[in-house]
Amino acid sequence: MHEVSLVREMKRLVEHEAELRQFSRVKSIHIELGSNACVSQDALRFAFESVRSGLLEDTNLDIHTILAKGCCRGCGLSAMMTEHIGVCAACGALILAAGGDEMRITELEVV
Amino acid sequence: MCGTCGCSSPVKEGEKQAEGHHHEHSHEHGHAHQHEHHHGEHNHGHTHETETRRISVELDLLARNDQFAAANREQFKAQQLFAVNMVSGPGAGKTTLLEAAIKGLSAHADVYVIEGDQQTSLDADRITAAGAKAKQINTGAMCHLDAHMVGHAASELTTASDSAADKSGGWLFIENVGNLVCPAAFDLGEYQRLALLSVTEGDDKPLKYPDMFASADIVMISKIDLLPYVPFDVEKCRQAIATVSPQARVFEVSATTGEGMDEWLTWMVAAHEGYQTASDPAVNDQTVSDQTVRASQSAACV
Numbered sequence: 001m002h003e004v005s006l007v008r009e010m011k012r013l014v015e016h017e018a019e020l021r022q023f024s025r026v027k028s029i030h031i032e033l034g035s036n037a038c039v040s041q042d043a044l045r046f047a048f049e050s051v052r053s054g055l056l057e058d059t060n061l062d063i064h065t066i067l068a069k070g071c072c073r074g075c076g077l078s079a080m081m082t083e084h085i086g087v088c089a090a091c092g093a094l095i096l097a098a099g100g101d102e103m104r105i106t107e108l109e110v111v
Numbered sequence: 112m113c114g115t116c117g118c119s120s121p122v123k124e125g126e127k128q129a130e131g132h133h134h135e136h137s138h139e140h141g142h143a144h145q146h147e148h149h150h151g152e153h154n155h156g157h158t159h160e161t162e163t164r165r166i167s168v169e170l171d172l173l174a175r176n177d178q179f180a181a182a183n184r185e186q187f188k189a190q191q192l193f194a195v196n197m198v199s200g201p202g203a204g205k206t207t208l209l210e211a212a213i214k215g216l217s218a219h220a221d222v223y224v225i226e227g228d229q230q231t232s233l234d235a236d237r238i239t240a241a242g243a244k245a246k247q248i249n250t251g252a253m254c255h256l257d258a259h260m261v262g263h264a265a266s267e268l269t270t271a272s273d274s275a276a277d278k279s280g281g282w283l284f285i286e287n288v289g290n291l292v293c294p295a296a297f298d299l300g301e302y303q304r305l306a307l308l309s310v311t312e313g314d315d316k317p318l319k320y321p322d323m324f325a326s327a328d329i330v331m332i333s334k335i336d337l338l339p340y341v342p343f344d345v346e347k348c349r350q351a352i353a354t355v356s357p358q359a360r361v362f363e364v365s366a367t368t369g370e371g372m373d374e375w376l377t378w379m380v381a382a383h384e385g386y387q388t389a390s391d392p393a394v395n396d397q398t399v400s401d402q403t404v405r406a407s408q409s410a411a412c413v
Contacts, residue, residue, distance in 0.1 A: 002254050002293040006172050013170045027163060031172075038296045038322050084321035085355060094354060096325075101296075105170040111163055 003039060003047040006103065010048075013105060014055055023110035028060040030107040035082050036068045036100035068100025176297055179258035183265065183300025190269060191280025192223070193383045196299050198323055199307035200316075201289030204333045204366060206234050208307065209284055210241040211366040215376040217242055220383065221281030225264045227256040227288045234286065244268055255294040256287050262300070280387060282379070291320040302386060306359075309334040310341050314348035321355040329360050331375070336365040 014026060033039055041063055048061050067080040074093025079086065081097040088095050171177075187194045197205050206226075213222050222243040226234040227250055235247035246268040248260055265283060285301060287294045306327035308316050311334060317324040324330065330352050332345065345363065352361055360378070364371035 002296065005253065005255075005257070009172050009175065012175075013172070017166070017168060017170070021166060023164070023166075036322065038292060084325060085318065096355070103172040103296075105168055105172070108166045108168060109163055110166055 003043040004051055006039065006044065007047040007051040010105065011052065011054075011056055014108065017108065018055055018110075021110070023108075024055070025111040026055050026059045027109040027111060028062055029056070029105060029109075030062045030064065031105050032064050032066050032102045034066045034068060034100035034102035036084055036097055037103050038101075039103060041065075064106070066100060066102045068097035070095035070097045173296065173298075176258050179262055180298035180300040183258055183262045184302070186262070186265070187283060187300060187302065191387050192265075192269070192283040193280070193379075193386050194265075194283040194285065194299070194301040194303075195329075196285045196287060196294075196301035196304045197307060198287045198291070198294050198304065198327070199289060199309075200291045200312065200320075203289070203307045203309040203312065205286050205289070205307055206237055208331065208333060208364065208366045209238060209243075209286065211369070211372055212284075212376060212379070213238070213241045213243045215372060216282055216379060219380050223265070223268050223281060223283045225256075225261060225268065225283070225285045227286055229288065250288055254288055254290050254292075255297050256285065256299060257297050258299050261285055280383075282383065291316075291323045295322040295326055303328040303382075305329040305331060307331045307333055308348070310337050310343040310345075312343075314344045315351055317348070317351040317355050324352060324355045324359070327356055327359050329362065330356065332361065332363045334365060334367070335363050335370060336368045 010029070010031075014029065018024065018026075033041065033044070044063070045061060048056075052059065067082060068084075070079045070081040070086055071077075072079070072088040072091060072093050072095045074088055075091040077088055077090045079089070079095055081095065081100065084097050086095045086097070087093070183194070197209075199205055209224060213224075216222050224235070224238045224243050224245045226232075226238060226245055226247045228234055228247065229251065230249055232247040232249075235245040238245035246264045248256065248264050250256065250260075268283075285299055287299075304327050306324055306329070308330065310332065313319070317330070332348060335345075338345070349361055352359055362371060362375040362378075364375055366372065
């Protein structure tokens with residue numbers, strides 16, 4: 001549910017950027033979203049459709065997923081993780097994810 | 112007035128804060144989009160259709176919350192307030208645990224409580240009746256507390272209090288909205304994050320909601336007086352906590368019978384003394400050891 005708050009913040013940041021860089025319309029917005037950011041992509045898209053207005057009307061939302069990295073406690077093998085906890089493919093020990101909490105706007109295509 | 116955001120509107124009782132507030136900025140702009148051409152005998156102005164531009168940015172969606180959280184943390188330290196962000200699913204017993212804690216802690220220092228609920232001031236009323244100073248935030252449609260609303264509520268709560276002026280400090284409990292997902296991402300400026308899990312829930316809950324439990328400094332297993340009646344395996348739960356949150360301190364308590372409360376409250380009193388004397392509370396012994404563990408883990412990683 002907090003995806004609505006995040007889209008509101010997204011809108012606030014873009015409005016500020018529009019003042020700084022003089023644009024009136026955003027054709028697309030690119031964001032990076034970590035796999036452990038506690039954000040549902042579907043909910044974020046739904047919130048984006050519902051909350052956007054003004055500058056973000058007709059804007060394409062492009063989400064780039066950043067996978068968390070994990071390091072096996074047993075054998076030290078590193079792995080890319082889509083979930084918080086995983087099982088090491090090499091030794092079967094548990095792997096805990098680190099990072100993957102990114103939520104940031106990286107690029108805007110503006111007019 | 113809020114030192115970080117400059118806004119002058121305090122959080123009102125029951126006021127929905129979801130919209131936040133607007134910051135005005137003014138900027139100088141040197142260029143205009145209109146210009147004039149001369150064609151023979153006549154002059155006319157027109158506007159060009161501007162081309163699409165790509166702008167690279169680095170705009171963190173949580174940056175503003177994190178700034179407010181950092182300001183809160185500094186303010187709490189200045190006031191010697193040991194801030195605890197309490198998170199759990201609905202009905203784990205946060206308010207009941209607080210009522211019991213207030214009785215034990217208020218002999219040592221003041222206890223302040225910020226209550227986050229969707230509606231009503233029922234919890235704040237219970238906390239006030241238990242002897243602490245309480246401030247209710249009604250979040251309305253929001254599923255979590257954020258650092259901005261907590262900063263305002265804390266400032267009103269402690270400014271209104273007589274004893275805040277004497278700088279004796281105390282505990283500030285922030286009872287978050289009952290939700291094991293959304294509040295995980297929002298730092299409130301707390302010193303300790305306390306996740307609560309009752310034995311009437313599942314012993315595998317830390318594995319099912321790892322984001323929240325992984326970020327906890329303290330995990331409390333509550334309602335242990337009900338253990339004879341429920342299929343809850345405490346050891347299995349402790350293993351699940353150790354899996355997702357190896358750094359967390361675990362306490363088993365019953366706020367109703369008082370079992371385990373002494374151990375937790377004794378730790379809270381000692382931790383509060385350590386917090387007051389620490390020059391930089393952000394770097395306590397536990398945080399340092401966590402960082403060391405993480406660093407050694409990543410160093411071993413291939």
